[in-house]
Amino acid sequence: MAVQVKEREHSDVETEQLATGCEAIAEAIRLADVDVMAAYPIRPYDGVMQAAAKLIANGKMDVEYIVADGEHSQFEIVKHACAVGSRVFVGSSGVGWFYAFEAIAVTAGLRLPVVAICGNRALDDPGAFGTEHNDSLAVRDLGWLLPWAETAQEAMDLALMAWRVGEDKRVSLPVAIGLDGAFLTHSQQIVKIPTQAAVDKFLPRFDLGDRLLHPDNPITIAPQVDQDWLMEIRMQNDQAMRQAQTVIREAHADFKKLFGRGGASPFIDEYMTEDADIVFFGQGTLALPMKVAIRRLRKEGHKVGLVRLKWFRPFATEEITKCLTRFKAVGVIDRDYSFGSPYYGGVLYNEVRSALYSQEKRPTVVGFIAGLGGREIEQPMAQEIFEKTIAAASDIKSGDICHWIGVRS
Amino acid sequence: MAVETTTLPQIKGVKDVPYDELFVSGHRTCQGCESALVMRHMVKASGPRTIVLGSTGCMYVANTTYYTTPWVVPWMHTQLGASGSAALGTAAGLKVLMRKGKLKNEKINVIAFCGDGGGADMGIGAISATLTHKDYNCLVLLYDNESYANTDIQLSSQTPYGAVTTFSPSGTKKRLMHTRWKKNVPGMLAAGHPESRYIAAGCAAYAVDLMNKIRKALELGGPTFVHTLDPCPKGWDYHPQYSQELGHLAVECGIWPLYEVMDGVCNLTGPTRQIAEGRKKRKPVYEYLKRQGRFAHFADEDVEHFQAEVDKMWTEWLIPGVIPFTIPAKDQTILKIDKKALHEQKTA
Numbered sequence: 001m002a003v004q005v006k007e008r009e010h011s012d013v014e015t016e017q018l019a020t021g022c023e024a025i026a027e028a029i030r031l032a033d034v035d036v037m038a039a040y041p042i043r044p045y046d047g048v049m050q051a052a053a054k055l056i057a058n059g060k061m062d063v064e065y066i067v068a069d070g071e072h073s074q075f076e077i078v079k080h081a082c083a084v085g086s087r088v089f090v091g092s093s094g095v096g097w098f099y100a101f102e103a104i105a106v107t108a109g110l111r112l113p114v115v116a117i118c119g120n121r122a123l124d125d126p127g128a129f130g131t132e133h134n135d136s137l138a139v140r141d142l143g144w145l146l147p148w149a150e151t152a153q154e155a156m157d158l159a160l161m162a163w164r165v166g167e168d169k170r171v172s173l174p175v176a177i178g179l180d181g182a183f184l185t186h187s188q189q190i191v192k193i194p195t196q197a198a199v200d201k202f203l204p205r206f207d208l209g210d211r212l213l214h215p216d217n218p219i220t221i222a223p224q225v226d227q228d229w230l231m232e233i234r235m236q237n238d239q240a241m242r243q244a245q246t247v248i249r250e251a252h253a254d255f256k257k258l259f260g261r262g263g264a265s266p267f268i269d270e271y272m273t274e275d276a277d278i279v280f281f282g283q284g285t286l287a288l289p290m291k292v293a294i295r296r297l298r299k300e301g302h303k304v305g306l307v308r309l310k311w312f313r314p315f316a317t318e319e320i321t322k323c324l325t326r327f328k329a330v331g332v333i334d335r336d337y338s339f340g341s342p343y344y345g346g347v348l349y350n351e352v353r354s355a356l357y358s359q360e361k362r363p364t365v366v367g368f369i370a371g372l373g374g375r376e377i378e379q380p381m382a383q384e385i386f387e388k389t390i391a392a393a394s395d396i397k398s399g400d401i402c403h404w405i406g407v408r409s
Numbered sequence: 410m411a412v413e414t415t416t417l418p419q420i421k422g423v424k425d426v427p428y429d430e431l432f433v434s435g436h437r438t439c440q441g442c443e444s445a446l447v448m449r450h451m452v453k454a455s456g457p458r459t460i461v462l463g464s465t466g467c468m469y470v471a472n473t474t475y476y477t478t479p480w481v482v483p484w485m486h487t488q489l490g491a492s493g494s495a496a497l498g499t500a501a502g503l504k505v506l507m508r509k510g511k512l513k514n515e516k517i518n519v520i521a522f523c524g525d526g527g528g529a530d531m532g533i534g535a536i537s538a539t540l541t542h543k544d545y546n547c548l549v550l551l552y553d554n555e556s557y558a559n560t561d562i563q564l565s566s567q568t569p570y571g572a573v574t575t576f577s578p579s580g581t582k583k584r585l586m587h588t589r590w591k592k593n594v595p596g597m598l599a600a601g602h603p604e605s606r607y608i609a610a611g612c613a614a615y616a617v618d619l620m621n622k623i624r625k626a627l628e629l630g631g632p633t634f635v636h637t638l639d640p641c642p643k644g645w646d647y648h649p650q651y652s653q654e655l656g657h658l659a660v661e662c663g664i665w666p667l668y669e670v671m672d673g674v675c676n677l678t679g680p681t682r683q684i685a686e687g688r689k690k691r692k693p694v695y696e697y698l699k700r701q702g703r704f705a706h707f708a709d710e711d712v713e714h715f716q717a718e719v720d721k722m723w724t725e726w727l728i729p730g731v732i733p734f735t736i737p738a739k740d741q742t743i744l745k746i747d748k749k750a751l752h753e754q755k756t757a
Binding site for chain 1: 476
């Protein structure tokens with residue numbers, strides 16, 4: 001089956017351009033030489049499909065671009081294209097993501113490295129276009145790798161990482177990049193676009209090996225395994241998710257070497273934490289208002305910092321607990337909800353507390369639910385989060401509470 | 410860039426059918442299962458350079474148990490409502506990989522199958538979408554055993570009027586729980602997808618006709634569709650030895666017309682054509698109904714209603730059993746539609 005791959009025209013100059021998170025991802029699709037993508041409209045993720053369509057129309061990339069009849073079809077189309085060896089891209093938002101849920105679930109079960117973005121959006125009803133992380137988080141238990149981007153640059157970088165990590169034979173799992181709706185999908189920032197040569201060095205050709213569906217390799221994929229084999233197969237997925245941490249570390253090191261970006265750790269991004277007593281913890285674009293608050297609070301003499309989570313799955317438990325045990329208190333800010341959960345906290349809050357449970361020295365972990373439905377996290381809200389976190393610092397039990405921030409009575 | 414084509418010539422008769430079996434032992438379908446026969450004919454017709462996608466249903470669960478498989482060709486499961494998308498995604502993947510030189514350029518047949526639940530109910534939207542994507546070569550085959558036969562015989566939109574299923578039992582107060590007429594799937598798809606080059610209705614009881622329809626679909630290319638009616642001993646409640654006979658009766662009673670719509674031209678085939686041409690007399694539907702336990706509760710009036718609806722298909726529809734429109738008498742001359750001429754159109 002080995003044949004000559006056609007040379008692609010490309011520039012060898014790294015460029016900078018003003019791009020939204022969606023446009024940055026579209027550039028990553030071009031650089032990764034994606035084979036098949038499937039589109040269906042829903043705001044705000046669909047900016048990426050619009051940007052990609054323009055690149056195709058202008059002859060900048062050669063992709064099989066399929067406009068599907070719904071999200072379920074979108075995700076099924078790329079899943080099957082992936083099974084015959086195509087590098088694929090897909091995405092959705094909010095309830096659209098849920099419409100595709102069946103296909104999303106089986107993609108992980110099939111160990112097919114589909115790369116998606118989830119332009120995070122509140123789950124209607126009632127209708128709301130803005131950011132909420134419950135759409136992405138709904139797949140957290142299924143075997144999808146879930147990174148979250150803060151900037152358009154990071155969105156593009158994570159996309160390139162996603163194909164590299166997901167397609168690695170040790171992992172072979174799908175990846176869904178979280179992009180905060182509007183704040184990131186539709187805000188323009190300066191993005192460095194790497195050269196094709198550098199990307200080709202970073203990203204090897206996709207090779208499914210002996211799992212390729214082809215008449216030369218007549219395998220039967222996904223038969224009925226029932227109780228006889230399901231546990232063994234589920235455990236393989238678990239092992240793949242464990243391997244993913246190693247593979248992400250390797251990819252991150254290579255990425256830094258080639259592109260000079262990515263920060264100290266692939267999993268968390270620390271901001272002004274060196275001497276901090278308390279830190280905020282969260283993911284996505286809420287880092288921006290929290291960093292503004294930290295700079296203001298520092299001027300007032302408060303030793304406060306931010307730990308931003310970059311990969312929610314796999315959850316880098318060891319690294320995260322090692323980091324968070326350095327502080328007296330952690331204010332976890334959830335842009336999500338988990339009704340009826342322990343202490344009525346958000347998803348991140350309970351994940352962090354669970355990770356810290358067996359640590360000898362534990363910080364107080366306080367929960368905050370903020371910025372739902374795309375509500376902006378304004379400075380008075382950041383101030384309230386800070387005050388409540390510092391007030392709880394001396395008593396670990398005072399963390400057993402989750403505060404809703406900036407809610408009108 | 411010339412594409413190496415595997416030619417699939419029309420089969421002239423039973424003796425001309427390929428020997429190679431590509432759907433073999435290793436499955437646990439019921440005795441007398443016509444759908445399993447459809448699977449066998451399907452890959453016999455398509456040959457070994459074929460990828461088969463199977464959506465959830467009997468032909469998934471009963472065919473592929475881990476550590477064994479009846480499929481000699483590559484096979485992959487797809488979701489209940491995803492046969493259309495599976496066909497499309499697979500065809501698109503092969504096409505782009507061959508165009509970019511990442512895969513050897515050759516003709517590979519892509520067939521996605523679904524049952525009546527997966528195809529006529531849940532997956533109809535995706536099948537419809539696929540039939541509009543004319544750049545991709547793929548066939549969707551709907552094997553119709555007229556119920557969700559894998560999950561315990563529940564009614565689908567393909568279950569015939571009045572039939573007993575586990576969702577439509579016959580009770581003391583209600584003799585008929587299911588009173589909807591069967592959805593006309595191939596006719597609907599043919600009417601609604603003018604760029605699909607081939608849409609056909611077949612039956613495994615007419616094996617050569619069915620294999621030729623599958624070959625035509627794959628040879629003409631683009632997205633195509635074949636719908637088969639498959640008698641099901643378990644769901645229809647009859648002895649397994651009568652499966653072929655019931656397939657014949659469904660056609661001979663005019664309930665399941667055999668036809669193909671090729672490049673916009675409708676040809677009735679087999680006994681259906683003979684009936685339309687007046688060379689064969691349509692049998693009363695009672696001949697078909699009385700052989701099946703699922704109609705055992707029918708009163709005379711139910712049989713009469715069933716017969717009347719089938720008669721309407723033959724006497725009033727624009728094309729018998731295919732296009733369910735009637736034309737008011739005053740417009741007959743304006744539209745100048747000559748039904749006889751339609752039947753006599755030559756095969757392209």
